[in-house]
Amino acid sequence: MKMNSAILDSTPKYINDQATALTRARYQRLSTIYDGLEWLMERRSRPWREKLWQFVCGPRVLEVGVGTGKNVEFWPLNCKITAIDLTPGMLDIARQRAKNLNRHEDDLFLADVQHLELPSAIFDTVVATFVFCSVPDPIQGLREIGRVVRPGGQIVLLEHVRIDRPVIGTLMDVLAPLIVRLSGANINRRTVENVHMAGLQIERVEDLDDMGMFKLIFAHSMA
Numbered sequence: 001m002k003m004n005s006a007i008l009d010s011t012p013k014y015i016n017d018q019a020t021a022l023t024r025a026r027y028q029r030l031s032t033i034y035d036g037l038e039w040l041m042e043r044r045s046r047p048w049r050e051k052l053w054q055f056v057c058g059p060r061v062l063e064v065g066v067g068t069g070k071n072v073e074f075w076p077l078n079c080k081i082t083a084i085d086l087t088p089g090m091l092d093i094a095r096q097r098a099k100n101l102n103r104h105e106d107d108l109f110l111a112d113v114q115h116l117e118l119p120s121a122i123f124d125t126v127v128a129t130f131v132f133c134s135v136p137d138p139i140q141g142l143r144e145i146g147r148v149v150r151p152g153g154q155i156v157l158l159e160h161v162r163i164d165r166p167v168i169g170t171l172m173d174v175l176a177p178l179i180v181r182l183s184g185a186n187i188n189r190r191t192v193e194n195v196h197m198a199g200l201q202i203e204r205v206e207d208l209d210d211m212g213m214f215k216l217i218f219a220h221s222m223a
């Protein structure tokens with residue numbers, strides 16, 4: 001499969017979408033300090049990332065919302081990985097990380113998961129880690145990954161979600177507007193339900209913590 005980088009790197013459609021432009025502006029602002037801010041959380045997440053990538057089947061893999069490239073070290077060597085992100089600053093850091101790890105930095109593109117300018121059914125697996133908390137229209141983004149994964153291919157997500165307990169869930173709802181402004185992430189997303197609403201078939205959901213906040217979600221396209 002030959003990716004057309006000229007198309008993927010051209011001005012994406014989201015430019016007129018206010019919410020998407022705002023998301024990009026937030027991550028652009030944070031991009032140079034993002035890894036430092038996430039340092040403590042990353043100590044917890046790293047084993048989860050490692051676990052997720054053990055389930056990834058190639059050879060053609062799309063990583064959505066690659067961010068600063070924290071997953072690059074786990075990319076299987078026998079897979080052809082394409083990675084996208086909405087935010088140029090995040091992508092620049094991911095490209096450098098890929099280069100340092102001898103992966104093809106040219107396979108990382110600026111693109112919006114809500115409007116992927118890619119043919120249908122071209123990937124064996126689509127992966128995203130901590131992305132659908134920040135995509136403005138997560139259901140549209142999830143529909144798009146369902147379109148580009150081949151029938152029978154897999155979708156593997158590592159996400160934090162709204163905790164389904166009365167007091168703490170309500171507290172997350174109250175704090176969400178402030179936290180999204182500061183970090184770009186909605187802490188009260190119901191991503192498992194969103195996967196279902198996007199028309200994807202959920203195979204299983206694995207809770208990674210006692211509160212049910214961090215989850216590995218395995219799904220596939222119904223097409």
Ligand SMILES: C[S@@+](CC[C@H](N)C(=O)[O-])C[C@H]1O[C@@H](n2cnc3c(N)ncnc32)[C@H](O)[C@@H]1O
Pocket residue numbers: 020023024027064065066067068069070071084085086087090111112113114128129130131134135136141185
């Ligand atoms: C919380 S960061 C996670 C980054 C990385 N996946 C990780 O695990 O560290 C969310 C990332 O999703 C990207 N993102 C948000 N909305 C997006 C969209 N519509 N399309 C593609 N990427 C998006 C942001 O630019 C940001 O890099």
